[in-house]
Amino acid sequence: MERKFNGSRFGIARKRRLLNKRQLADALGVSEYTVLRYEAGKTAPAEEVLPILAKTLRFPVEFFFGCDLDEPLADNASFRSQAAMTAAIRDAALAAGSIGFLIADYVEARFDLPKVVVPDLSFYSPEAASRALREEWALGERPISNMIHLLESKGVRVFSLAENSLKVNAFSLWRAGKPYVFLNTMKSAESSRFDAAHELGHLVLHQDGTPKGREAEDEANRFASCFLMPxxxxxxxxxxxxxxxxxxxxxxxxxxxxxxxxxxxxxxxxxxxxxxxxxxxxxxxRRFNKEEPLPMPREMSVVWEKVLKSLWADRITRAEIARDLHLPASEVESLVFGVLGQSTPRPEARKLTAI
Structure with missing residues (x-):
């Protein structure tokens, strides 16, 4: 069966590399119109162009021949500090979301992840929603020891963003009934933890997609402040x-x-x-708004650690996961907090044990 070039995957790779169509066309030695047709799925690159395309975008050739990927839409994703972002940076982060979905599906086909327990609290004020969620999750008034562990235990799929920009704080969205949060690890550990609580606010307050913009951001900030500091x-x-x-x-x-x-x-x-x-x-x-005094250790994912340790036990490594998904290893590693091991020989294929 003849393989078919996937224009939407081509577009995702272009956005991940922060290239516009003109820049990519120049790099490939084709016209901007040709790149537009590639991305629209109206034509496929010639065989001799494919290696150049893969080298330019730093994605394996096989990536461009897979099935369609779910693509987060800007209207459905709750971003922090949208005013500071360029469209290219926003699109690169959303493209990372597509790859995160691909990795999540790979993992969920092999493991039983925690059940989603994230209620709709849109009928509450942010402050009341914070108290209601603490009560539902039996947290009392005590400080939260680890926000990422808490989110993961309630079924939130947490990924990291490798964007080399402080202009992308974090974003969250719902997909097929499951909540996703993407956090920028360029920021301080304290700021990233607040971002996690902020995105949780979006997930419980704005499941219907309203309100938008500054009002929604203010509500998520108020929720996070109350949730972290009862x-x-x-x-x-x-x-x-x-x-x-x-x-x-x-x-x-x-x-x-x-x-x-x-x-x-x-x-x-x-x-x-x-x-x-x-x-x-x-x-x-004292520049404490630039460099946090007495910084805390960065919070890490426990779900990804368990998943990856189980895969390591089956001698499935970073390189193997990336190869199975036809992704650059760097994309996989950056999205799962870099908790990946060194390459080892490929084992005999066998069923993985769920965690």
Missing amino acids: EADVLAEMPHVYSLDHIVQSKARWKVSVAALNYRLRRLGVTSEWQNRNLCIQISQ
């Missing part, structure tokens, strides 16, 4: 603020940034408007 716990631990150093030393309890805790303390009325203004000035002067 009112009763903050007031019990910090009824007063004595100095910025007091906040710096206290932030470890909730594993948040100095700026996030300072904001929460103001919202709860622990600090006055005057105190908050002075604290914000000091945060800027």
